[in-house]
Each structure stands twice: as structure tokens, then as C-alpha cells.
Amino acid sequence: MASSLPRPSHADNTQLLPLSDAQSPLSTVVYELSQQVQAAMDNMLKMITEIDQSSAGIIEDIEKCKDSALERKRTLEEEKERFQKAAYSVLDMLNNRESS
Secondary structure, three states, X not given: OOOOOOOOOHHHHHHOOOHHHHHXXXXXXXXXXXXXXXXHHHHHHXXXXXXXXXXXXXXXXXXXXXXXXXXXXXXXXXXXXXXXXXXXXXXXXXXXXXXX
16 A cells, blocks of 8 residues: 655755754754753752841841840830839828828
8 A cells, every 4th residue: 555645755855954964953052051041040049048048047137136025025014013013102102191
């Protein structure tokens, strides 16, 4: 049974490039592109590492500030209690003086 596809003639074969000549420019382009992608990925990895290090430092600073704020809050609460006690004492003294 004969194929319905036309058979290439000798003239058609002369217009085709040898396989190695056709692959060479394409291989070069693919190789260069893969090198560029690899370089971009390496740069992104470096940036991610720098961001991770910076964020770790920022998180540490935030924790320190948080601890400092909590300590300051405790101090202010203690001062508030002392002032309230002093104010109540003064009010009690004034009330006792008026009562006498």
C-alpha cells in the first residue's frame, strides 16, 4: 500500500540544513538562556537570604521593644497604684480633719 504523503525530492533535501548545523544556534540560545536563568535564580537566592537575615534582626528588635514596653507598662502601673494610694491617704486625712 502506497503512502499518501509525497516523497521528498532530491531538490527538497538540498534546502534542509544538516541536523548539527540547525541545532547549534538553537543549542547556543538555550544554553545562554539557561545560564541567564541560573544567574537570576542565584541572585534571587542571595536576596532571599539577605531578606531572611534582615527580617530575623527586625523580629529580634521588635521582641526587645515589646519586652521594654511591657516593662515600662508594669512600672507605670506600679506608679499609678502608689499615686492612687497617696491620693486616697490625702483624701482620708482631709476627711478626718473635717470630721473632727
